[in-house]
Amino acid sequence: MEERGFLGKLAAIVPGLAMMVVTLYLLKQVVEPWLAGVAVFGQKGYITKSIGLNYVLMSILVGMAYRNLLFRGSIPGWAAEGFRTTRLFIKTGVIMLGSLYTIQSLAKVGGLAIALIVAFVFGTIFFVMWMGKKLGMDRSMVGVMGAACGVCGVSAAIATSPGVKAKPAEVALAIATILGFGIMSMFITPPIGRALGLSDYQFGAWVGTGILNSGQVLATCLSFNPAIAPGTAVAYGEIWNVVRVISIPFVVFFITLWYWRGEAQEEHMSLWGILKSKFPIFVLGFFGMTALSSFDMLGKEGSETLHMLRDWMAWIFGIGMVGLGAYIDFGEIKKAGGAPLKIGVAAGTLKLVLSLVIILLFIGKEASF
Amino acid sequence: MSAEEKKKALTVFKTDRHEDVAACCFAGLAVVIVLCYMAFFLPSVTIKAPVDGKLTEIKVKVGDTIAEGQPLYVYETKKKKFVQGQMQETSVSETFKSKTPGKVLSVKLAPGEAFKKGNGLLVVEHVKGTLP
Numbered sequence: 001m002e003e004r005g006f007l008g009k010l011a012a013i014v015p016g017l018a019m020m021v022v023t024l025y026l027l028k029q030v031v032e033p034w035l036a037g038v039a040v041f042g043q044k045g046y047i048t049k050s051i052g053l054n055y056v057l058m059s060i061l062v063g064m065a066y067r068n069l070l071f072r073g074s075i076p077g078w079a080a081e082g083f084r085t086t087r088l089f090i091k092t093g094v095i096m097l098g099s100l101y102t103i104q105s106l107a108k109v110g111g112l113a114i115a116l117i118v119a120f121v122f123g124t125i126f127f128v129m130w131m132g133k134k135l136g137m138d139r140s141m142v143g144v145m146g147a148a149c150g151v152c153g154v155s156a157a158i159a160t161s162p163g164v165k166a167k168p169a170e171v172a173l174a175i176a177t178i179l180g181f182g183i184m185s186m187f188i189t190p191p192i193g194r195a196l197g198l199s200d201y202q203f204g205a206w207v208g209t210g211i212l213n214s215g216q217v218l219a220t221c222l223s224f225n226p227a228i229a230p231g232t233a234v235a236y237g238e239i240w241n242v243v244r245v246i247s248i249p250f251v252v253f254f255i256t257l258w259y260w261r262g263e264a265q266e267e268h269m270s271l272w273g274i275l276k277s278k279f280p281i282f283v284l285g286f287f288g289m290t291a292l293s294s295f296d297m298l299g300k301e302g303s304e305t306l307h308m309l310r311d312w313m314a315w316i317f318g319i320g321m322v323g324l325g326a327y328i329d330f331g332e333i334k335k336a337g338g339a340p341l342k343i344g345v346a347a348g349t350l351k352l353v354l355s356l357v358i359i360l361l362f363i364g365k366e367a368s369f
Numbered sequence: 370m371s372a373e374e375k376k377k378a379l380t381v382f383k384t385d386r387h388e389d390v391a392a393c394c395f396a397g398l399a400v401v402i403v404l405c406y407m408a409f410f411l412p413s414v415t416i417k418a419p420v421d422g423k424l425t426e427i428k429v430k431v432g433d434t435i436a437e438g439q440p441l442y443v444y445e446t447k448k449k450k451f452v453q454g455q456m457q458e459t460s461v462s463e464t465f466k467s468k469t470p471g472k473v474l475s476v477k478l479a480p481g482e483a484f485k486k487g488n489g490l491l492v493v494e495h496v497k498g499t500l501p
Contacts, residue, residue: 013381084381091392096399281386285393289400298400299500303468304414305407312399 009081016075016082017319020326023062024318028055056222056321060186063325073331086323090215091282093317094242098289099298099309100228100235106290110239113208116358117243120209120351121251125150128347129258135339140166141174143255145340148174149212149347151244151251159248159278163256170340176332177344182216183328185352190224192356199365200225200233206359207233208240210352215324217241218317228310228317230301242283249278407500413474414501415489416465422446423483424490425462433473437499440464441491444484469493469501 004012032048032055040046047053067075075083125146132142143164147156157178161171189211193203207220221237228234253274292298299305382388426443429435442465447458471493478490495501 009381081381087380088382088388088392088395091389092395092399095392095396099400280389282389282392285389285396288393289396292400298404299407300468302419302465303501304416305403305500307417308407309400309403312403316399 012081013085014082016079017085019066019079019082020063020086020319020322023066023322024055024059024315027058027062028315028318031055031058054223054226055318056219056226057190059318059321060219060325060328063322064328065325066322067326067328068330073329075326083323083326086320086327087215089316089320089323090218093218093313093320094214094238095282095285095289096309096313096316097228097234097238098286099293099306099313100230101239101290102294103290104294105230106239110243112363113205113239113243116205116209116355117240117247120355121150121244121247122254124347124351125251125255127350128343131343131346132339135342137339137343138170139259140164141170141340143259144170144174145177145343145347146255147251148178149344149351151212151248156248156251159252160255163252164259173340174344177340178212178348179328181344181348182211182213185211185348186216186220186223189220189352193224196360198359200231201236201366202359202363204233204236204238205240205363206356208237208244209355209359212348214241214245215320219321219324222317222321226314228313242286245280246283248280249275252278404500408498411495411501414469414471414493414495416441416467416491416493418444418484418486418488418490419465420446420486421484422463424478424480426480427476427478429473429476429491431473431475435467435471435473435493437467437470439467441467465490467493469499470496471501 035053036045036048038044038047067073071079128146128149129142132139132145137145144157144161144166147160150156157171157174160166185207189203189207193206198206203224204221207217207224211217211220217237218234218241221232221234222228225233256274289298298309380388382391422444423446424442424444428440428442435441443462444465445460445462448461474492474494476491478484478488484490493501
């Protein structure tokens, strides 16, 4: 394959990125304001507010249409590099979201978030291990599915795969299964949240616990309430998401240990080694941003500086959402099947329903910050 | 497609670590650009409405020099609150305080007028080096 220089690589990104930016611009600046003015059942804004068809959801849908209809299943070469910047935009947005919090506010909600996430992450892993044994699945497949269902669809499955000697096809299957379930959750949870009258705090806590992928948590929270500010669904959901992402190296360690103990082979593993190689360091940026915000170094709450920063965040996320949609490949989801699909759907549904029950029973409508 | 290929297909970077570092740099750059622009290049600041509401009192006039924390206007807005699991809307009066010092250049609305979130209410001269 031809090696490109830095400028060549940058130039290769431009067409796909331009397509994502133009798409977002049209949806955010033209289509959404137009839809907000359309009266349905004699009510203006019915489509955007009551149905929740805002620019975030439209970005994902249009991204999906690009991939599956326009490009017929695979992003063409001229646009591929640009679309591969999707996760960069999502991670950048997550880092900037740190500015919504102060150290004090994180300390108030953080304890509850840690307790819920730890219980659900490890509870799901145990459930997958139990169900995998019942269905007689291969232990390496169970390990990858446990990581994928427990903590984070793509990253954890890939991070765990070498430790449990998973075959590439098993990893691909686990990812497709779990992302497929996530896509379904992304579209059904906002209407359920509205129907149950969940507050932004409850909704953020629910999807932050129940949904398995960072991009999907953000997309779902922004679909529920597109505002980016303290006290909104995305602000609460992100705390849960960050705690979940931080737990990836611990999950990798735990599952690898389980696998090798079962195989009765000696494996020299160190938690420190896994932390060094797998820790998602972008979350350090998130906490750095929270530190700056705690000392009012990004402007005071309600200032024009913070308004502008949040506008930028909305654009950065929006680009990520178009890309997220374009990575949803119906063909790949169709390939998922058999025992992994049963486990993925059972574990995902159980997690989503149980977390909703716990939130309805124990979490009040209003947060302490 | 192998696992490594699948992962590679999701990023333009060599590894996840590289992508994480790039995201930190990108976010840092975006923040620096916004802060520098707001602190040193913005000629005047349009103070926008934080929520939908109705202006009840303007506490400053054109030409006034204002200090940080000084009340600028009073407005009425609807606040949503959950009482016993039910959402209730109540009308509350709020005072908007200045986030930065400066001089009032223009007042765009009069008491009694309604506004939407994001509408400009006042224009204030920007003091260089401060974050409005």
